[in-house]
Amino acid sequence: MNIETDFLVVGSGIAGLSFALKAAEYGKVMIVTKGELGECNTDYAQGGIASVMYDPDTFEKHIHDTLVCGAGICDRAAVEQVVTHAPTVIKQLIHWGAKFDKDGSGRYELAREGGHSEHRILHHKDITGHEIERALMRRVKRHHNIEIYEHHFAVDILTQHHLGKLVKKSTPDITCFGAYVLNLKKHEIYTVLAKITVMATGGVGNIYHTTTNPAVATGDGIAMVHRAKGAVENMQFLQFHPTSLYNPGERPSFLISEAMRGFGALLRLQNGKEFMHKYHPMGSLAPRDVVARSIDHEMKISGDEFVYLDITHKDPKEVINHFPNIYQKCLSVGIDLTKDMIPVVPAAHYCCGGVKVNLNGESSIRHLYALGETSSTGLHGGNRLASNSLMEAAVYADVAAQHAISLLNTIELQRNIPAWDYEGTAIPEEMALITQNYKEMQLIMSNYVGIVRSNLRLERAKRRLEIIFKETEELYLKSTLSQHLCELRNMIAVGYLIIKQAEAMHESVGLHYSIDYPAKPVNME
Structure with missing residues (x-):
């Protein structure tokens, strides 16, 4: 079965839906998502979205904070683009129906999070991502030019490879023609032909055993671009959120928003002592990578399985008002955060690298864009500044849509792509092996490629x-x-990229290793 569209958007978070709404004014849009429309990392985002709004904050301060948090290896042009476009994007989200909290005077109530020198985080209680996703889904579902394909899985990008040509990373004109898409309910594979394709599949958290990401975050877009010989960079920069709720057996781990530390919560050891002042002058509001490594170090010294986050010294009514979702979640496991300290541990949270893109969101493959956590724009450098991710996704969706729309009438559909050809049959033993390998993959990454890495650990993970x-x-x-x-398959590709690019940062690893993907046979008749 062939499907034709102007724009194919793979993923349904803030990046994919924002792009779709803008592109739909100029052409037909097909949104593909492997779960329900709202199953995405965006929906799980608690803290908020960062933007300069009022004095004394300035663009220069936001840019400086981002560069410092990113360990000095951010792309300054990307940082400036996101920061200066942020207020305009906020207005667009509000126009689309997103509601952000205001104070008694009618001004937006801005929070402060780790690494930020000013209050600049717009939020909706402690479910900001859910509110943004709600507003975007409502608009998308009503748009006459957008078709939504839930429970459809993009398997691979279509390129010249599917026309029988040899495609290597050095091939100068690799071009995307769409994707093979698996209907998960009918078990049929569609050939989707598109003039423009957008990868907005979110993060990679589920390659780790402990993560705050939903189950859908398996690095699909990054892996597909890697297999299609597109450029992927900075995968070694995996951010671990310092404060996920310690609740053994729960997956994904419930996130305790960084906004809580911005509100005044303090990290303490199990003996009640504060410890972050030993590691950073900003204490509990230090950048995430510092806090995560500090917690990990303290747990190794003490042998404890968690540390505490303490907000019991703040006004209970204000705490409940600001963090109603977190409050209810903690109550459900027997913790009253107005009276009890919260047990927390670091968990895999955000991928700062991904598909390499330029300032227009274009990947190294022609007519293929990557947005949101799937992309590596250069904004985050070695470590993401809190609440910059939702804004990055929205800004790049805007610039990518403008650029893609300008190209639309110059692109012809490639209609001679062959249908997917396979004669496989699944047997119980094979399905059991898939499940076992899935779990083993997560444990390998958590045990050997976690917060603290070494050459020996990377070698073992590779083997x-x-x-x-x-x-x-x-x-x-x-x-x-x-x-x-x-x-x-996607998780293995992402794990390999993380290890390979982490090795590049280590001296004298002494091993050479590569994974080359055999081509899936296609019917050329």
């Missing part, structure tokens, strides 16, 4: 990953496709 890779590729070449099998 174990190679075994899983070989087993999984054998299944892929002979089995009926399933969501778990597709996700597992």
Whole structure:
């Protein structure tokens, strides 16, 4: 089955939906998402969205904070683009129906989070992402030029490879023609032909055993671009959120927003002592990477499985008003955060790298854009400044849409792409192996490629990953496709990229390793 569209958007978070709404004014848009429309990292974002709004804050201060937090390796042009476009994007989100909290005077109530020198975080209680996603979904569902395909999984990007041509990373004109898309309910694979394709599939958190990301965050877009020989960078920069709720057995881990520390909460050891002042002058409001490593170090010294976040010294009514969702969640596990300290641990949270893009959101593959956490814009450098991610996604969706719209009438659909060709059959033993490899992959990444890494740990991770890779590729070449099998392949690709690019930062690793993906046979007749 062939489907034709002007714009194919893979992913349904703030990046994908924002792009879709803008592009739909100029052409037909098809949104593909492997779950329900609202299942995305955006919906889980608690703290807020960063933008300069009032004095004494300035663009220069926001730019400076971002550069400092990013360890000095941000792309300054990207930082300036996001920061200076932010107020305009906020107005657009408000126009689309997003509601942000205001104070008694009618001004937006701005929070402050780790690494920020001023209050500049717009929020909706402690469910900001959910509120933004709600507003965007409402608009998207009503737009006559947008078709939504829920429970559809993008398997691979279509390029010249599918026309029988040899495509390498050095090929200068790799071009995207759309994607193969698996209907998860009918188990059929569609050939979706598009003039413009957008990868906005979110993060990679589920390659780790402990993560704050929803189950859908398996690095699909990054892996697809990698297999299509597109440029992927900075995958070694995985951000671990310092404060996820310590509740063994729960997955994903429930996030305790950084906004709580911005509100005055303090990190304490189990003996009640504060400790962050030993590691950073900003104490509990230090940048996330500093706080996560500090907690990890203290737990290793003490042997404890968690530390505490203490907000019991703040006014109970204000705490409940600002963090109603977190308050109710903690109550559900027997913690009254107005009286009890909250047990917290770091968890895999955000990928600062991804598909390399320019200031227009274009990847190295022609007619293919990458947005949001799937992309590496250069904004975050080595560490993301809190609440910059939602803004990055919205700003780049805006500039990418403008650029893509300008190209639309110059692109012709590539209609001679062959249909997907496979004769696989899944058997119970194969499905069990997929599930087992899925879990093993997560443990390997958590045990060897976590907050603290070493050459030895990376070597061990590679050896174990190679075994899983070989087993999984054998299944892929002979089995009926399933969501778990597709996700597992993507997770292995992302894990490999993280290890490979982490090695590049370590001296004298002494190993050479690569994973090359065999081409899926296609019917050229």
